[in-house]
Amino acid sequence: MFKPILTAAFLLGLAGTAAIAAETKITDPQIAHIAYTAGQIDVTAAEQALKKSKNPEVIDFAKTMERDHKSVNEQALALVKKLKVTPEDNDVSKSLSAQASQELTKLGALNGKAFDKAYIENEVAYHKTVNEALAKQLIPSAKNAELKSLLETGLTLFKEHQMHAEHLAATMK
Numbered sequence: 001m002f003k004p005i006l007t008a009a010f011l012l013g014l015a016g017t018a019a020i021a022a023e024t025k026i027t028d029p030q031i032a033h034i035a036y037t038a039g040q041i042d043v044t045a046a047e048q049a050l051k052k053s054k055n056p057e058v059i060d061f062a063k064t065m066e067r068d069h070k071s072v073n074e075q076a077l078a079l080v081k082k083l084k085v086t087p088e089d090n091d092v093s094k095s096l097s098a099q100a101s102q103e104l105t106k107l108g109a110l111n112g113k114a115f116d117k118a119y120i121e122n123e124v125a126y127h128k129t130v131n132e133a134l135a136k137q138l139i140p141s142a143k144n145a146e147l148k149s150l151l152e153t154g155l156t157l158f159k160e161h162q163m164h165a166e167h168l169a170a171t172m173k
Contacts, residue, residue, distance in 0.1 A: 025141075026090070026092070026137070026138075026141050027088065027143075028085065028142055028143050028144050028147055029080075029085050029086060029087050029088040030087075030088045030090040030092070030093075031138050031141060031142050031147065031151070032076060032079075032080050032085065032087040032088075032147060033087035033088050033089055033090060033093045034090070034092050034093045034096070034133075034138065035072075035076055035134075035138060035150075035151060035154065036073055036076050036077070036087060036093075037093040037096050037097060038096060038130050038133075039069040039070075039072050039073040039076070039154075040069070040073060041096060041097070041100040041126075042065050042069045042123075042126065043065070043066055043069045043070055043073070044100070044104065045062075045065070045100070045103075045104065045107070045119070045122070045123070045126075046062040046063070046065035046066035046069070047062075047066060048104055048107060048108065048119075049061075049062035049065075049115075049116075049119050050062045050063065050066070052107075052108075052110075052111065052115050052119075053115060053116050053119070054112070055113075055116045057168055057171070058116045058119065058120065058168070061120070061123070061164060061165065061168055062119075064161070064164070065123070065161065068157055068161065072150075072153075072154050072157065075150055076150060079146055079147060079150055082146075083144065083146070083147075103122060106118075107119055107122065113172075116172065117169075117172045120165055120168045120169045120172060121169055123161070123165040124162065124165040124166050124169050127158055127159075127161050127162035127165055128162060130158060131155060131158050131159055131162060134151055134154065134155045134158070135155060138151055139151045139152060139155065
């Protein structure tokens with residue numbers, strides 16, 4: 001009962017965040033910051049899972065999340081440096097960070113199978129929401145072709161993450 005409520009609350013928060021992005025004109029520096037923030041959130045969640053989980057499948061998944069999201073964030077940082085663009089903090093990235101902090105605290109209170117299940121369910125929900133935001137708001141709003149391309153590459157990879165998380169979630173029921 002507790003875990004679905006956490007996931008639902010986090011999803012509602014992210015949906016609201018996506019709505020903010022859709023309602024306001026977001027710039028490439030803001031998009032870069034949102035994308036980086038979303039990636040960093042998943043790196044932090046993966047690091048938490050690596051410390052707490054004993055499940056080999058969850059650990060393997062968390063290692064993949066950490067590796068892939070760090071790699072995409074490194075590419076994003078290299079791109080903004082190349083373009084001489086300073087990513088801009090904004091309401092969307094601030095909201096994402098606040099929601100993620102709350103979720104990490106809630107997950108931190110869980111242990112064992114309860115943690116594993118909640119972490120994977122959160123990863124499913126998070127990737128669904130981020131993938132939708134990428135496809136419907138961030139990619140269409142990006143003006144720079146290189147930024148758009150990086151976001152599209154990330155979306156392809158993150159769709160794979162979502163499928164992997166969904167598969168794991170199905171085995172944990």
